Amino acid sequence: MTEAIPYDRGFIQRKKILITGASKGIGFALAKELDSKGTSLLLHASSEEGYERLWTHFEGRGHAFWQADFFKPHEIEASLQSVLDDFGPLDGFVNCVGVRLRRPVNLLNVSIIQDTFNANFTSYLEVIRLITKKKRFQSGLSILSISSISAHSGAAGVSIYAATKGALESATRCLAKELYKKEIRINIIVCGQVNTEAYQALMNSKEDKQDAVLERQYMGLLQPSNLVNACIFLLSESSCFINGTSFPADGGYLQ
Ligand SMILES: NC(=O)c1ccc[n+]([C@@H]2O[C@H](COP(=O)([O-])OP(=O)(O)OC[C@H]3O[C@@H](n4cnc5c(N)ncnc54)[C@H](OP(=O)(O)O)[C@@H]3O)[C@@H](O)[C@H]2O)c1
Numbered sequence: 001m002t003e004a005i006p007y008d009r010g011f012i013q014r015k016k017i018l019i020t021g022a023s024k025g026i027g028f029a030l031a032k033e034l035d036s037k038g039t040s041l042l043l044h045a046s047s048e049e050g051y052e053r054l055w056t057h058f059e060g061r062g063h064a065f066w067q068a069d070f071f072k073p074h075e076i077e078a079s080l081q082s083v084l085d086d087f088g089p090l091d092g093f094v095n096c097v098g099v100r101l102r103r104p105v106n107l108l109n110v111s112i113i114q115d116t117f118n119a120n121f122t123s124y125l126e127v128i129r130l131i132t133k134k135k136r137f138q139s140g141l142s143i144l145s146i147s148s149i150s151a152h153s154g155a156a157g158v159s160i161y162a163a164t165k166g167a168l169e170s171a172t173r174c175l176a177k178e179l180y181k182k183e184i185r186i187n188i189i190v191c192g193q194v195n196t197e198a199y200q201a202l203m204n205s206k207e208d209k210q211d212a213v214l215e216r217q218y219m220g221l222l223q224p225s226n227l228v229n230a231c232i233f234l235l236s237e238s239s240c241f242i243n244g245t246s247f248p249a250d251g252g253y254l255q
Pocket of ligand 1: 049070192
């Protein structure tokens with residue numbers, strides 16, 4: 001793993017950060033890095049397996065844990081309130097939850113569309129609504145979420161996934177203009193292909209093992225550690241004038 005940016009160590013050590021989708025991939029890599037720097041973490045997973053993984057890895061490190069299914073946004077308030085009561089006001093929130101959906105339009109239906117929006121968009125907004133209430137955050141709170149190049153370039157079969165990410169980005173531009181009055185910033189990282197468990201599973205499921213995206217993502221497959229440092233920068237005061245942006249970390253794909 002790449003070293004974290006040195007001038008951010010002081011910042012990160014003193015802060016309380018919620019990571020949703022912390023049990024795998026980018027979220028897990030970020031959790032490990034912040035844990036090693038002394039950040040106080042509230043770590044979220046949805047499945048029993050994910051929760052178990054977090055518990056096994058971070059038990060005894062002084063962090064807090066939260067299990068919630070983002071397919072059910074109406075249930076988030078009750079479970080998150082009590083966790084936040086114990087954890088205290090947040091300095092950062094990084095949303096790494098992402099449900100992938102690859103289906104042509106004739107195989108979509110309303111339930112699938114609603115579920116995907118619930119997990120990737122509605123629940124994220126619900127968490128933001130709850131953590132931006134009085135006494136839930138510290139001045140300077142930085143919020144981040146992970147979008148995808150598919151929201152910008154489009155690809156066959158991912159209309160709904162890409163639309164959820166597009167919704168995240170549009171909402172972020174609006175929320176930035178709303179929340180700065182509370183001294184809260186909000187940004188997006190737009191990812192190219194990242195070498196996570198989900199990416200490996202996708203590649204293993206394909207007959208053609210060549211990834212066509214990497215022809216355009218000319219700097220190669222991203223590693224989760226590449227994203228970790230970008231997240232830490234956007235969480236930190238070093239990025240205090242960056243707000244409402246979609247920050248590309250795409251290996252050159254969109255340029
Ligand atoms: N990997 C890539 O190439 C890539 C590219 C572009 C964008 N992204 C985005 O980057 C983010 C992280 O992706 P990743 O590949 O690192 O990890 P991932 O495999 O997409 O998993 C991320 C997290 O999502 C959680 N999750 C899954 N279903 C959920 C649900 N119903 N409710 C709540 N949480 C749920 C998982 O928890 P459990 O373990 O408990 O299921 C896991 O912690 C996602 O938003 C993804 O869309 C990834």
